[in-house]
Amino acid sequence: MIINHPLLGPRDASEFTYLGDASLIDRPDPEADDAAKQFHDYVYLRDNPVGEHRELWFHEHGDRSWLVVTRNTLTHEITRVELAKDVAIARGRRR
């Protein structure tokens, strides 16, 4: 597979490490009343869709960017690659 890194251009997938569902960016609020349930879901529950999937890849043998890759799990077509940091900020994560 080839991942089109937003900063470095097309790179072979062997340079990356795969983590999984990009929902891992959405770490729950530890102070919430139901924090235990939210964290349980966050850590253990994943969707396993056929088709488009947003997932985290780490450019371990490269610039060490975490990327959010939108990949079709059926065809492996990659339609979007973003810096995870930008995605996290867009989802309201700051400090």
Next chain:
Amino acid sequence: MTQAFRLAKGGLVDRSQTLEFRFDGAAYNGHGGDTLASALLANGVRMVGRSFKYHRPRGIFSAGSEEPNALVELRRGARQEPNTRATMAELFGGLDARSQNYRGSLKYDLLAVNDLFSPFLSAGFYYKTFMWPKPFWEKLYEPAIRAAAGLGRLSREPDPDVYDKGYLHCDILVIGAGPSGLSAALTAGRAGVRVILADEDFRIGGRLNAETLGVNDMAGSDWADATRAELASMDNVRVMTRTTVFGAYDHGVYGAIERQTDHLPHSSGKPRQVLWRIYTRRAIVCAGATERSIAFPDNDRPGVMLAGGVRAYANRFAVGTGRSVSIFTNNDTGWRTASDLSAKGVPIAAIIDTREISPLAAPRGAAVVMGGRVTGTKGRHCVRSITLAGGQTIECDCLAVSGGWSPNVHLTCHQRGRPQWNEDIAAFTPGGDMPFGMRVAGAANGIYSLQNCLADGRETAVGILDEFGLNPPADDALTADEEAASISAFWHVREGKGRAFVDLQNDVTVKDIRLSHQEGFRSVEHLKRYSTLGMATDQGRTANVLGLAILAQASGKSIPETGTTIFRPPYTPVAIGAIAGRSRGKEFRSVRKTPGHRWAEKNGAKFVESGLWMRAQWFAREGETHWRQSCDREVRQTRASVGICDVTTLGKIDIQGRDAAEFVNRVYSNGFAKLPVGKCRYGLVLREDGLVMDDGTTARLGENHFVMTTTTANAVTVFRHLEFCRQCLWPGLDVHLISVTEQWAQAAIAGPNARKLLEKLVDPDHDISSDAFPFMACGEISVCGGVPTRLFRISFSGELAYEIAVPARYGNSLMAVLMQAGEEFGATPYGVEALNVMRIEKGHATGSELNGQTSARDLGLGRMMSDRKDYIGRVLSQREHLVREDGLKLVGFKPVDTAQELKAGAHFIAKGKEMTTENDEGWMTSVAWSPNLQTSIGLGFIERGDSRIGETVIAADPLREKSIEVEIVSPHFIDPEGERLRG
């Protein structure tokens, strides 16, 4: 030797070059341009092997990579290669080949007795027969089956050849250099895009070499030669012969194997084969089509061949495959084989066509039977005659069979494409869902006319150029001879006795397929696995469609309703050696050495792998013959005076930024926000699920500057985790990370004389007295007259100890200088064995305890989980089962009888209880011989361990048949108050 079956003239072999070769010990001659198969046929060698299951005599069946029968052992000694297709082995002088799969001799094979038992050896035979009695499987059935099974033999020696890997990039990869491929490559090449044209054959041209059809008023093979020359002259085109594109992978990446020296007597040190990874924008599959057979009784006898192969041997290799050839066909191309052979002077005995149509033009003297069927063959080691449905017998020594052509759709299926049935040509053609950027042209796409193949190749290339926004080059309007190719599907002859083979390589017959269906294996995938149809090294290239058609008939369904098997890489077998490439032996994976490696080597270190790292395990002194002697001495000397250990392999992460303290505080479970500058602290990193990921010491070198250490094993994982936290969870924190593991060489100096030793090296403006530099202090100092140094007063051994870090380039001399300074104290270097003994004596956890299943509370480190802040893993670490009072606790163990030795991995069972899972209370994680305590000691997890000190339990080890009584003790065997390390 005479080549009795070599035709007087013609062919694309070099008659001026005579090559001597051996087959089964006998010497023969062939010509340059021959394959082993064509040279054998030229010499009248008809029988070349025995079949896999029934050991029936088999001959050459085809002229290409689809060959199911003619598998031979090539070369001798370590270079011996089994299961080589004689049809793909290029002839060279001195080639030495042997037939396979028989006991005794090829002609009188003792295992041919299997053929007599064939009624018992039908589909599913193994599943049904060897079920009972159970113990017989391992001791009797399996060894007997293994001895009889298999085709060729391995040399059992290491492969002496070299294999390489390479990477190529192109705009268009053209797979196959037949008419469509040449036409496509020519169009793309002339347009100036980067083209790779790859073909598995050593000669460009494909069917143009095997047939007699002309292009542009030239002989087809001449046009192919001229085109190859034009392509070779273009800088933007790379023509690769002897190169099989075997797999289509994601995003336009292809795997190809190039056989660089297989056609030469010796590889002469050059890479034998190269595995290419080809990155493409587009690919055009011009892989052609493969002929298939018709199933009829005794259709496996040597001399029964595919008609297209017979035609190729005559036209390309100038070899007559018989003195008198008959044709059995369901389509027009069989007739063309007859006319080509006849034109070369090979007599045609008969043409039997299954169709009820008016006959095509037949050679003079050939009997023509329309609506005919071959119902049997005779001849011991080769066909002598055939019998027809009407009882008529025809003498002939070769029967050329054509059951139609199957497009080579393999690469189109390598992602998820499924071929679709095309009734007009009675074959599967590429369906949708093809790999990214792939197009198909010519016969692979079900287009059989030569003129249309040339046009299709060009049009496909033009279509791609259009997608690239490029103009196509001027059309030079290729014109070609035409031939008829109509077909009326006919699969198998029902009349006659004897077995009708479908899959020649795995000996699967029509009856086997019917039996599978009858026994409920009705899906194609089930049929395949039950009968082994298509599962041999040829992957059923000449058999699959035929098998499917017979299954369809048995189930009364159409072929599309019955389904199809799809294909996975590789298209043809790829040697494991080529996949390994240079990653063999020491080059299997990279090795990491610390800067002090050379010093350690010189000083008697024995090394052990720790991930990729090589770490000194112990340092053998003269007279020490057992590792325990060295290890015990290192431990005793360190605790008595001073020892030095290379700890460079620990992961080191440099953390800087205005929010560095906040960041560190969030990734450790214990507090770090208020750690003063110039201090270290031991910390625990949890995973978000609340279990321990890693531990280590982190030093605060400045207000906004920390250096974190990790265990050697988890260095990569922790760094990845920290980057995840930084980029994905808290992108607003001002903090930056970089791994500095390899930038700093680090050594531990431990023992009561550690400070005295260090003071000799530290430059005078730095005070490392206990008051100025107490336990857990850290600082940036200099040694040896200005070498920048980081000093940490931390202890893993439990002694007064320091870790000293210098830039990596000083690492090797650091070890030497430390040892020199330590000479007066009798300093000893120590390895990871002694390190391990001392940490067990001190009750420190490492990998065996931090195994990803244990919590901070299990480790006795519950107090390190802060309740004053959030940190990764906090919420889930409070789950019910992780905070239960009766959970596991890390404690120490001693054998009650100190003569006994503890074993890691033993499980704890209360005395008097049975050794069952229900009674399992925990397990031993680490053990060592303590030279200080003169007993075996261990660490382990046991339920409520902290409140059971003094109790005795059984450490059960039934696997090693050693279960002993052990006492639960404190995990701190030595200096529990920690007075030494504060000294």
